[in-house]
Amino acid sequence: MNPLRIAIAGASGRMGRMLIEAVLNDSEVVLAAAFDRAGAPFVGRDAGELVGSACGVMVTDDVRAAIAAADCVIDFTRPEGTLVHLGIARELGKAMVIGTTGFSAAEKETIVAAAKEIPVVFAPNMAVGVNAVFKLLQVAARILDEGYDVEVIEAHHRFKVDAPSGTALRMGEVVARELGRNLDECAIYGREGVTGERKPETIGFSTIRGGDVVGDHTVLFAGIGERIEITHKSGSRMPYALGSVRAARFLAGRKSGLFDMQDVLGLR
Template identity: 50%
Template sequence: MVKIAVCGAAGRMGGRIISAISETEGAVVSGALERLGHPMVGQDAGFNAGLGAIGVTISDDLTAVVQGCDVLIDFTTPKVSLKNLEVCGLNKKSIVIGSTGFTPEERALAAELAKDIPVVLAPNMSVGVNVCFKVLADVAKILGDDFDVEIVEAHHKMKKDSPSGTAVRMGEVVAEALGRDYNKVANFHREGICGERTKDEIGMQTIRGGDIVGEHTVYFIGMGERIEITHRAHTRDMFSRGSVRAAKWVVSQKPGLYDMQDVLGLR
C-alpha cells in the first residue's frame, strides 16, 4: 500500500487528489498539509474532498506529514514546491510536483535536489496532454521548417501564471524537435508595427476568462494548409488521477528528475 500525503489539501485541487487516492487500489491518504494559519487546519481532510471523515487531519507541520508518507503530491507554487522537495529529500521521501510557472533556474534547482530522491515534475499530469507532447514532437520533426508554429492556450480567470506550464512545455517539445532553443524563439507579444513573423519563432498566445479548466491548441501553419492539435480539459479530475498514477510509480524509481512521459512509458 502506497502512503500518499497531499499538500494544499484544503484547496480545490487538493480535494480532488484526496478523492482520487480514495478511489485508487493500492493507495491510501496518509497525510494532509496546509499553510500555517489556514482555517481548515485541524479538520478532517475528507470533508473538503466530499468523502466525509477519513481519519486524516489537515496539518501545518510539513516535516511530520512528510515523515508519515511514502510520497508527497504537491500542486502549489514553485517556491513552495521547492521547499517541500528539500524537506522530502532530507527525509528520503518521493515527491510528485504539478505546480506550474517554474523559471529555468528553479527547474535547475529541482534537478539538483532530485539527485537524492525520485521526483516527478510535470506541468500537466493529464494522460491525454502527455500523449499530445509525444505527437507534437513527431509532427514537428516530419513537417520541419516549412510550417510556422503558433500555440494558443485558454484558462480560467483565476490562473496566476501565463502562459500555462503546459503551453510552455508544448513550445519546448516543438522547439527541441526542430532543433531550436525555446527560450530564444518564443514570442509572447505582438502589437503595433512589429514586423514580419520570423521563420524560427513560436508564437505563444494566452486567453483568460470565466471557468475554463484548460485548452491548448498548437497550429502548424503552411502555405495553403494547416494542422491543429487541440487538447481540452473538461474537469480537474484528469490531473488528480494522473498525479496519483505518478505517485504510485515514482516510489519504486531510482533518485532523479522524471516527468509524465517517464510515468506513461512514452520515451
C-alpha cells in the same frame, strides 16, 4: 505489499481537493496526510470533508510531520511552497510528485539537485491525454518541419498566476527541439503594434485568462493553404490528479532520479 502512503500539499485548494478524491478512490494507495499553510480554512478538519466523506485524516499545518508520515508527496502549490516541501522531503528521504508550474531556471536547478537524492516526477502537466499530445507534437513537428508557422494558444481560469502555462511552454519546447531550435531564442510572447512580417523560425504564444476555464491548449501548424491543429481541452482537474497518483505509484521503490510523465507512461 503495503499500499503506497501519499501526502497531499495544499489540501484546501482546488487541486488539493481533486488529489484527495483521487487518492481515496485508488485501492493501491492510501491518504497518509493532507497539509496546508497555517490559517488555511480546512486546517484541523477531516480531509475527507473536502470531497464529501470523512476519512479520518485531519488537514494539518505541520508540514514536516505530514511529509514524514508518507512515502510520497504530491504538490501542486506555488513555487516557493513547493521548494520548502521539497527540501523537507529530501531531508527525510521521501519521493515527490511536482505539478507546480512557474519555476525560475534557478528553482528548477534546485529540483534537479534534489532528484540526485530522492525520486521526483516533475512535469508541467500530469494528465495522460496531454502527455499523449506531447508525443503527437513530436511526430507532427518532424513532418511539418518546412513551410509551417507554429503558434501555441492556451486558455485558463482567471485565478492562474503564471503565463504562458507550463504546459504551453512544454509544447513549445517539444516542437522547438524537433525542429532544431532553441525556444529561448525563437519564442514570441504576444504581439502588439507594427510587428513586421512573421519570421518563419519563431514560435508564437497566445494566452487567454478568464472565467473558470480549467485548461485548453492548441498547437497550430499554419501552412500555405492548410492548417493543422492539435488540441487538448480539460473538462475538470481530475485527469491531473489521476495522472499524479499514477506518477506516485511509478516512484515506489525508486531511490532517486528525475522523471516526467513521459517516463511514467513509457513514451521515451
